Amino acid sequence: xxxxxxxxxxxxxxxxxxxxxxxxxxxxxxxxxxxxxxxxxxxxxxxxxxxxxxxxxxxxxxxxxxxxxxxxxxxxxxxxxxxxxxxxxxxxxxxxxxxxxxxxxxxxxxxxxxxxxxxxxxxxxxxxxxxxxxxxxxxxxxxxxxxxxxxxxxxxxxxxxxxxxxxxxxxxxxxxxxxxxxxxxxxxxxxxxxxxxxxxxxxxxxxxxxxxxxxxxxxxxxxxxxxxxxxxxxxxxxxxxxxxxxxxxxxxxxxxxxxxxxxxxxxxxxxxxxxxxxxxxxxxx
Ligand SMILES: C[S@@+](CC[C@H](N)C(=O)[O-])C[C@H]1O[C@@H](n2cnc3c(N)ncnc32)[C@H](O)[C@@H]1O
Numbered sequence: 691x692x693x694x695x696x697x698x699x700x701x702x703x704x705x706x707x708x709x710x711x712x713x714x715x716x717x718x719x720x721x722x723x724x725x726x727x728x729x730x731x732x733x734x735x736x737x738x739x740x741x742x743x744x745x746x747x748x749x750x751x752x753x754x755x756x757x758x759x760x761x762x763x764x765x766x767x768x769x770x771x772x773x774x775x776x777x778x779x780x781x782x783x784x785x786x787x788x789x790x791x792x793x794x795x796x797x798x799x800x801x802x803x804x805x806x807x808x809x810x811x812x813x814x815x816x817x818x819x820x821x822x823x824x825x826x827x828x829x830x831x832x833x834x835x836x837x838x839x840x841x842x843x844x845x846x847x848x849x850x851x852x853x854x855x856x857x858x859x860x861x862x863x864x865x866x867x868x869x870x871x872x873x874x875x876x877x878x879x880x881x882x883x884x885x886x887x888x889x890x891x892x893x894x895x896x897x898x899x900x901x902x903x904x905x906x907x908x909x910x911x912x913x914x915x916x917x918x919x920x921x922x923x924x925x926x927x928x929x930x931x932x933x934x935x936x937x938x939x940x941x942x943x944x945x946x947x948x949x950x951x952x953x954x955x956x957x958x959x960x961x962x963x964x965x966x967x968x969x970x971x972x973x974x975x
Contacts, residue, residue, distance in 0.1 A: 717773050717800035720820035725752050726841050727860040730870060731759050737852055737874050738811050738837040740764040747771075747809040749801040749816065749824070754781025754794065756813050761785075761794040766811070771799035806831050815841035822846050829906070834879035834949075835929030844873050848906045851876045851928065878907045878927035879949040884974040887913070890958065890967035893938050900971055909934060935961065945969065 726734070734756070740746060742765035748756040751770020758781070760766040772778050781796035802824070806812060809832060814821060821843045828838060828845075837851075842865070844850065850873040857868040882904035886897050894915050902911040902925070909925030913936055923942075925934035932954060933946045947956020947969070954971040 718802060718820070718823075719773075720750055720801060720823075721816040723752050723774060723777060724815070724864050725755060726815050727858060727870075728755065728759075729858065729860075730841060730872065731756050732763070733854065733856075734813060734839045734841060734872050735760055735764050735811075737854060737872055738839055740766050740811055742766060744768070744810045745808050746811045746813065747804070747806050748813045749804065749806070750814060751781060751796055752777050752815075754784055754796050757781075757794045757796070758784055758788065758790065760811070761790045762788055767793040768809075768811075769794070770796045771801050771804045772796065773798065773800060802827070807833070809836055811837045811839065813839045813841075816843070818843040829877065832877045834877050836877040838873075838875040838877065840873045840875070842871050844871075845875060848875055849908070850874055876907075876929050878904070879930040879932070880904070881909055881927055881932055881949045881954075885954065885971040886974045887954075887969060887971035889969050892967070893943070893958070899974065932956070947971070 740760050744760070744766040746757055746760040746766050746768030748768070748770040751757060751772045754770050757768045757770045760768055770781060775798050778796045778798045782791070785791040785794045806827070812828065812832065821840055822845060825845050825848065852874040854872045856870050858870045859868060861868050861870050881902050883902060885900040885902065887900050889898055896916060899914040900911065902909055904927070907927050909922065909927055909932065911922050911925065912919045913922065915938065920936055920938065923935040927949070930948045930950055931946065932949050936943050936945060942961040943958050944961050945956060945958045947954040952973040956969055957966040958969045959966045
């Protein structure tokens, strides 16, 4: 219940404040300022295995703690955006004081209009409906393999790669309960469509037509082999990594591959392990 009180005051304050968006409509308020407890920040960044090679973007960055911690403790770079000018100023000042202003910066910007393509890790602690309003933007703009961390609220219809639940006393003042959730998602490559696949000769001497359907990270479909349709089982995508099983020649086969630039390259072995054979596919016209 207490979560909604700060939200209403934040909306009222924002509506009254002058802003830097010119004649544009004021941005949708995606959530009140409620900082993630520092332990949750550390858990989020640890769950995503953030490191020096990462570029972290926090949508609605508040006092900047997520990007500041990513830079200071995990050696990453990144930026945060927020509509609250005071918080953006505070976050930039903290970056200066901590000597990491070259790696962590903050801008007054509407998160819905922010260019997020540079992110390798994207974080958010926003209201549940906002998280879902962002789903298409995340899927369209982020590269396959980008990790998304959402504090407390899931992306509907998207199976998280990992999910952590814990009890934190700090959360009682925020949401009235101790429950804290962290969801980790990995942006999948696009594999939907028809593919012309080359399998090892022991499985098929003819080209095989794969027809894939994709529901975010879940993959279903069929392989057309010698006039026969075989349904894919347990198909999934983790970033560019595709995996599925196919029953061929009286055995079950494990297929894995990397989906990249209209091609799939990978290996296939029988489910019990055994020798790995190369297979590949090209997007069919
Ligand atoms: C719950 S706080 C999260 C702060 C920080 N990410 C954290 O986890 O500590 C949500 C933040 O989103 C900001 N916000 C709300 N709507 C926004 C919008 N349309 N564009 C940018 N920031 C927004 C708020 O000002 C607030 O600071």
